[in-house]
Amino acid sequence: MPSPKPVRAGSARSSGVSGVGGGSSSSSSSSGRYEFMSLTRTPPLSPSPSPHLLQRQGSDPTTARLRVSESPSRRRRGSASSNASTSSTGGAQQLPEEDCMHLNPSIISVALSSLLAVDLWLSKRLGVCAYEEASWGSARPLMKLVEVSGHGIPWLIGAAYCLYKSDSAAGQEVMLNLLMALVLDLVLVGIVKAVVRRRRPAHNRMDMFATFSVDRYSFPSGHATRAAMCARFLLAHLVLAAPLRVLVMLWAVIVGLSRVLLGRHNVTDVAFGLLMGYCQYNLVEALWLSPAMLQNMVGLE
Numbered sequence: 001m002p003s004p005k006p007v008r009a010g011s012a013r014s015s016g017v018s019g020v021g022g023g024s025s026s027s028s029s030s031s032g033r034y035e036f037m038s039l040t041r042t043p044p045l046s047p048s049p050s051p052h053l054l055q056r057q058g059s060d061p062t063t064a065r066l067r068v069s070e071s072p073s074r075r076r077r078g079s080a081s082s083n084a085s086t087s088s089t090g091g092a093q094q095l096p097e098e099d100c101m102h103l104n105p106s107i108i109s110v111a112l113s114s115l116l117a118v119d120l121w122l123s124k125r126l127g128v129c130a131y132e133e134a135s136w137g138s139a140r141p142l143m144k145l146v147e148v149s150g151h152g153i154p155w156l157i158g159a160a161y162c163l164y165k166s167d168s169a170a171g172q173e174v175m176l177n178l179l180m181a182l183v184l185d186l187v188l189v190g191i192v193k194a195v196v197r198r199r200r201p202a203h204n205r206m207d208m209f210a211t212f213s214v215d216r217y218s219f220p221s222g223h224a225t226r227a228a229m230c231a232r233f234l235l236a237h238l239v240l241a242a243p244l245r246v247l248v249m250l251w252a253v254i255v256g257l258s259r260v261l262l263g264r265h266n267v268t269d270v271a272f273g274l275l276m277g278y279c280q281y282n283l284v285e286a287l288w289l290s291p292a293m294l295q296n297m298v299g300l301e
């Protein structure tokens with residue numbers, strides 16, 4: 001097998017060739033001999049990116065930071081310094097504790113950053129009704145109608161009206177609990193939005209009616225939580241024919257999808273919203289207000 005030929009440092013630089021992965025390159029000693037540079041030495045032609053460059057690597061500075069901290073040259077430098085510290089302590093084994101401790105969190109962070117990058121890309125591509133001039137802009141009025149069908153105000157008014165009109169105790173119980181569920185949903189979504197504070201997609205037009213201040217945030221989608229929770233509620237408490245049951249489920253899915261098509265949300269906001277709404281129904285069942293409980297509450301007053 002032929003042995004590798006040393007390359008003149010000058011010629012390598014002039015032809016723009018650096019070592020494989022930027023870490024292995026050749027250098028010339030002062031005596032004119034040519035040597036291979038150690039793999040663990042910091043390559044002179046790949047300085048650390050400036051913060052300005054970091055900003056340009058991606059719109060999310062966190063992602064950019066992650067990319068740099070995970071870069072091979074940085075890892076090499078880290079291992080080089082840990083090797084140096086090992087030799088400076090007279091061969092005593094010093095575990096690179098930092099690397100061990102950050103291995104798992106960084107894998108999770110990289111996986112999360114990748115998921116978020118896909119999420120942003122997909123959401124932007126699916127936001128085809130985000131404005132009138134968009135590719136499916138003509139469907140925007142229809143999507144806004146779907147939006148109204150999942151808005152909190154029509155649901156609150158509808159449940160209050162049915163409660164008022166209902167003449168059976170069972171009907172009143174169901175409507176009262178639906179009202180309680182809708183209020184609970186608004187509170188829980190408001191709390192999560194205020195804690196997470198994820199901005200709505202840049203292509204969204206903030207032309208929704210009747211919003212709370214937390215609704216400038218997008219995670220999770222309140223329409224999606226409400227749609228999933230109300231769909232489960234209706235399926236559990238209304239006696240519906242099979243086609244209607246399918247329609248209720250379809251409606252919940254369409255409300256969720258319309259949030260992304262309208263550009264209001266990213267895909268993950270809606271996916272999490274649907275899941276959260278689904279789980280919220282379990283909470284509603286656990287907190288179910290029965291007539292006996294109501295009588296007790298009234299009796300206590």
Ligand SMILES: CC(C)=CCC/C(C)=C/COP(=O)(O)O
Pocket residue numbers: 151152153156186208209210211212215217218220221222223224259264
């Ligand atoms: C004013 C009331 C009673 C409810 C606000 C409903 C609303 C506008 C929620 C935001 O939903 P998305 O998070 O899906 O955009």
